[in-house]
Amino acid sequence: MSRAFVKEDSDAPPPPPLPRTVSDAPNRVTPRGLRLIEEEVARLEQQLAAADEEGRPLIERDLDYWRLRRNTAHVERPPEDASSVAFGTQVDLIRDGKPMTIRIVGEDEADPKTGDIAWTSPLVTAIEELKPGDTTEFEAGGRIQELEIVSVSAVDR
Template sequence: MSIAFVREKEGGEAFEDLPDRPVSPHTNFVTPAGLEQIESEVARLQAEAAKLDPDAKADTARVTRDLRYWTTRLGTAQLVAGVPGDTVHFGSTVTVLREDGTRQTFHIVGEDEADPAKGSIAYVAPLARAITGKGVGDVVEVNGHDVEIAAIGAG
């Protein structure tokens, strides 16, 4: 039978097949706050799913997709808490001095909790990777620019 004679989906059924959100191939390390955020998001989405109108196909598809993503992230989360030491590591709060004299302080966290505008970067970000394992006074090159580690604190 020709495709021209097949009845197409009506209404919002096209939303039923939303593609899954991509899941990072990196280990899902999380801080205690990051784990809490993931758990909160799963609970919020479960509550939202319970209240959805069965006819709200687009909303159902979106919530179902997001719930799959966050449930997967919760299931793969590896909690990393309080690693002591004098070198930069996951969970560290680090102050760096850039070539132009700018000081920047940020917290190294998991991918889902990273928010550079609020001072946190993912442990897989180029800057975090470059300074991990380094100590105060060490200079590393990131994207063609030198960055000196000025201070390291616990998360």
């Protein structure tokens, strides 16, 4: 008989959630990034304490991820002399004629909507070590964009 028409045991527990993917890159974080990780661990520990059996696996998975990120974090302070684009700097640039400001931060701290860009991103790779006045080209969306570095300063957060 084909298994296609056999009723499955609906009392079987759902499979555990898959673990969250962890980047192979070193876990560089700003001081603010470490604070955010610690806040997330504390928040998830509180959720876990109040969770029912059904909600625990997902919270435990996320808590495992954030504990690992906390334990592997390499805190890097903004450079004293922020004369070139590097981790922990704020960069004012012109991208295809439009001004923009980005802050170069760790992967877990990144939020492109607020201008916080991961140090591993293609954009940061394209401008790393450039100084004010330097220009370069950057391919995005299948087209070449002009980038000009206007200023570089240490992230103040």
